[in-house]
Amino acid sequence: MRRLEGKTAVVTGAGRGLGAAVSRLFAREGAAVVLADVNLADVRDLAEEITAAGGAAAAVRADVTSEPEVESMVNIAVDRYGRVDILVNNAGIAGNGSVVELTEAGWDRVMAVNLKGVYLCSRNVIPHMTRAGGGSIVCVSSIAGVVGQKGQAAYHASKHGVIGLVRCMALDHAEAGIRVNAVCPGAVDTPLLAGLTEPQMDALRAMHPMGRIARPEEVARAVLYLAGGESSFVTGSAFLIDGGYTAM
């Protein structure tokens, strides 16, 4: 028996990187996956790949910072598959700088995608989950949600905010049977890190006691655990997958 057989999942930022790895794994585990991203071409390609492999997937263009687009994303999921059992709030962007260096627009953009996006997607999915008797929401925070780092004020503030929001949503919706959890990965080998030079990548690897960064599939397996029934008594948690980064 596959672990997500009969379930419908919405994954934001599904076009590449961690979101694509989560979507592929969910489809292999039997879920119908609604692949949402600002980049429609990427999610269309992934939907074709998943369908060709025998899975079920639909590609949707949705910017998580826009409530009308988020609402339409959820409506497409419900119209097409009848329900939303799982939401993975994965879409996120980087943003460098101290508070002095960050422009107000830069701060607002990071907060809009990384934190407000989680609020908007959750807000639109939770009423459907409540009516259906439950569901599972997994939010992609980061070690940036647990510790600080120089020159990363907005990104770390947004990821700390995600963990706070996860805890509050877990409390608010526990009685409705909705579990809400966060994953906190260390650095993951995705296009998000594409701008880093090889010496910067070496430094990043060295910051993790395991001497390397994560493969997207390693994080996707933790998202699967939190999304599915194996974590039936887990809610409000922030699950570290960081190669020991925060153990130091």
Ligand SMILES: NC(=O)c1ccc[n+]([C@@H]2O[C@H](COP(=O)([O-])OP(=O)(O)OC[C@H]3O[C@@H](n4cnc5c(N)ncnc54)[C@H](O)[C@@H]3O)[C@@H](O)[C@H]2O)c1
């Ligand atoms: N890569 C890392 O080292 C790392 C570490 C910890 C946490 N994370 C988090 O993991 C998540 C996924 O990151 P990734 O590394 O796969 O990044 P990525 O840049 O490879 O992929 C992000 C995806 O999100 C999409 N996206 C961006 N803005 C969006 C918006 N407004 N609405 C909808 N989709 C949007 C992009 O088009 C892209 O497909 C992010 O929340 C990120 O903060 C990443």
